[in-house]
Amino acid sequence: MNKKPLALKILDLVSIVLLIAATYLSIFVAPMERVMGNVQRVFYFHVGTAWVALIGFIFTAALSVIYLATKNLKWDRIQVAAVEVSVVFFLITIILGSIWARPAWNTWWTWDPRLTTAAVVELVYIAYFMLRQGLDDPNKRANFSAVYALIGGLSAPITFFSIRLFRTIHPVVIAGTNAEAEGSFSMSGGMLQAFFFALFAFTVIFIDLFWNRIRLGEAQAKVEEMKINAAY
Amino acid sequence: MATKASHPNSLSKKEAAIGGYFKAISAIIWKDVRAEFRSWELLSAMLVFSLLAILIFNFALELDVKTRQSVTAGVLWATFAFAGTLGLNRSMSIEKDRGCLDGLLLAPVDRSAIYFGKFFSNLAFMLIVEAIVLPVYSVLYNTNLFQPGLIAIILLGSVGYTSVGTLLAAMSVQTRTRDVLLPILLFPVAFAVLLSAVKASGGFLNGADFAEISFPINLLIVYDIIFIAISFMLFDAVVEE
Amino acid sequence: MFFQEVTPDTSSYMIAGFAITFLVLAAYVASLYLRDRNLKQDIDTLTELQKAAEAENLKMDKKRAPKKNAEK
Structure with missing residues (x-):
């Protein structure tokens, strides 16, 4: 546990290389989108980070169930790591x-369903960390965070539907959200290449950060345990 | 756990267990109501807060006749939500501070009975506050809020809000940050219920077609069912020692 | 969307976007590194404390072994 494993060191390096390569592909290789201009190039990173963050959040909810079923603190450490890295990626998104x-x-911001849900989900997981901060007992902390992460994860889809009640017909945004999927700009060969490479790169970067964060959690648990022992 | 009925002639046993379960729930509700009618600390705080909130909204939003039509639902639900967190926090802190929670946990009843007991008493307090705020608002702004549709929405919304609020309050009172934490935990999760409640209430107040408000109503019902079920299942993990 | 003949120059937004991405990632990696370093220091201090305490106990045990047992 103390020594950083070689595989992780390699993964660190690979992540850096992939990040640079993805940036290069998005900025220099992918053709410029005609209507929006260069700013469209951030789209590759936008979707890449959103993809891993959402997978991370779904994974988090699954970890809640696993933890509550097994009550093994290992799953709690993995969950914190997943939430933290996902929150960082989602912030970038x-x-x-x-x-x-x-x-x-x-406009910088509109209250369309996707944007609002994203903001609310980010707030749920920030609240998750505030909840953890207020608790010292590791078991109680793990219980509470598993419960809260599960509730937060379940509320996200309902939140998405509830916002659709409100800002339904915002024409510009609807065109915009479709553009994210495939709509208003169709991706040519170079764009697809950059797009899939960014997805791949961010998946690897996520795994790398996730692994590092799990190790950090293990060290934290060790320090907590040693502090308790030292108190006696 | 309540008695596990597996005997051949277990029907009566099962019935007894179910009866005991409901007895436990009603005992907790009674305890809360009786304590409240002795001290009035919860309801008075919620009520005064609600009236102050409406007063502030009145000047902050300049609630003239025209604005009122569009924002009444929002003002009401914002008031209910904040007053609700106040009540939830207080009702759970009382349990925690006086050691009642530990006593309840020692009682030989299913933990979920404690959840439902607290849920119903919290719901009752929230409904009482709403029942007082509605006529006051009606009088102050000369609008009739006593429409069966609106009352049904308020009931549905309050059920959803308190169902998840009771669970989260049980968690937040056990943390170091306590009172500060509940709204932070509750609002992002209860976002959907508040939004659909505002939408449905606004629809009723402005006389919209039922087709227009049936979707938020369905959403409220779905939310209520999901979150009562999930809170009921998770409550055990929140109170165990 | 809008129908312009000329592609607008939105390069500054692009640069800002990538810059912020790298900034956030770098900040996160830095926070991971710093927390890791602090924890390692904590572990070192705590192990030393533990060793010192054990040494102390050993001394105490040798000095008055029966008394310590009685205490426990």
């Missing part, structure tokens, strides 16, 4: 989306 929205939709 939201910021990039906002930067893209400014020239494309002429």
Whole structure:
């Protein structure tokens, strides 16, 4: 546990290389989108980070169930790691989306279902960390965070539907959200290449950070345990 | 755990267990109601807070006749939500501070009975506050809020809000940050219920077609069912020592 | 969307986007590194404390072994 495993060191390096390569592909190789101009290039990172963050959040909910069934603190450590890395990636997603929205939709932010749900989900997982901070007992902390992560994960889809009640027909945004999927700009060969490479790169980077964070959690658990022992 | 009925002639036993379960729930509700009618600390705080909130909204939003039509539902639900966290926090802190929670946990009843007991008493307090705020609002702004549709929405919304609120309050009172934490935990999760409640209430107040408000109502019902079920299942993990 | 003949120059937004991405990632990696370093220091201090305490106990045990047993 103390020594960083070689595989992780290699993964660190691979992640850095992949990040640079993905940046290169998005900026220099992918052709420029004609309508939106260069800013469209952040789209590759936007989707890449969103993809891993959402997988991370779904994984988190599954970990809640596993933890509550087994009550093994190992799953709690894995969950914190997943939540933390996902929150970081999702923050990048939201910021990039906002930067893209400014020239494309002429506003930094609109209250459309996706954006609002993203903001609410991010707040749920920030609240998750505030909950953890207020608890010292590792078992109680793990119980509570598993419960909260599960509730938060379940509420996210309902939140998405509930916002559709409100800002339904926002024409610009609807065109915009479709553009994210495939709509208003169709991806040519170079774009697809950059897109899939970014997805791959961010998946690897996520795994790398996730692994590092799990090791950090293990060290934290060890220190907590030693502190308790030292107190006696 | 309540008695596990597996005997051949277990029907009566099962019935007794179910009866005991409901007895436990009603005992907790009674305890809360009786304590409240002795001290009035919960309801008075929620009520005064609600009235102050409406007062502030009145000037902050300049609730003239025209604005009122569009924002009444929002003002009401914002008031209910904040007053609700106040009540949830207080009702759970009382349990925690006076050691009642530990006593309840020692009682030979299913833990989920404790959840339902607290849920119903919290719901009752929230409904009482709403039952007082609605006529006051009606009088102050000369609008009739006593429409069966609106009352049904308020009931559905309050059920959803308190179902998850009771569970989260049971967690937040056990943390170091306590009172501060509940709204932070509750609001992002209860976002959907508040939004659909506002939408449905607003629809009723503005006389919208039922087709237009049936979706938020369905969403409220779905939310209520999911979150009562999940809170009921998870409550055990939150109170265990 | 809009129908412009000329592609608008949105390069500054692109640069800002990538810059912020790298910044956030770098900040996170730095926080991981710093927390890791602090924890390692904690572990070192605690192991030393533990060793010191054990040595102390050993001394105490040798000095008055029966008394310590009685205490326990």
